Amino acid sequence: MNGGDKILNRIKSDCDESIRLTESQSQAVCDKILNDAKAEADRLTAETGEKAKLKVEQINASSKSRAQLEIRNALLKKRRQEIDFTVDAIKEYLVGLDDREYFEVIYSLAKKLSGRQGEILLNARDKKRLPRDFGQRLKDAGLTAVISDKTADICGGFILKCGDIEENMDFAAMIAANRDRLEDLINRELFAE
Secondary structure, X not given: OOHHHHHHHHHHXXXXXXXXXXXXXXXXHHHHHHHHHHHHHXXXXXXXOHHHHHHHHHHHHHHHHHHHHHHHHHHXXXXXXXXXXXXXXXXXXXXXXXXXXXXXXXXXXXXXXOOOEEEEEEOHHHHHOOXXXXXXXXXXXXXXXEEXXXXXXXXXXXXXXXXXXXXXXXXXXXXXXXXXXXXHHHXXXXXXX
């Protein structure tokens, strides 16, 4: 099991525990609301007969609906937090790869731009740790690029400048551009029922 799998397994475990806790807390709120509504219903029934019965039904339905809405909203909020956490963890995982694995990711991104040529901008950290064969590996991936003297303000990945056109292969930008697909994947992996 690699580091990414361990992270995802830990995140899934944390999420499952958080969901269980949220459900437990939400159930207690629901129980309290329902118990309060029942007590009110009993009192009204004793006082007003048929009119009270109608009122009890309305209170119970409203309480149950409100409790269900609170549970749903709490679960959705927790799910959103877990998705955000997971997306951030993916970015941190990519940035935290060792030099060899990290640059293998860069080369695979370069393959997506095969046939293009231009100037490649890296962040300051990546520029300092470039492998000796970086230029050759880019060529092997089909990308003809010179390394810019400038650095890019990106978390990881690179930007390819082809004249006025920029191909943004920054990890954060690619994650943002594919956020919906990532959320679907995370939902399937972490919240599958």
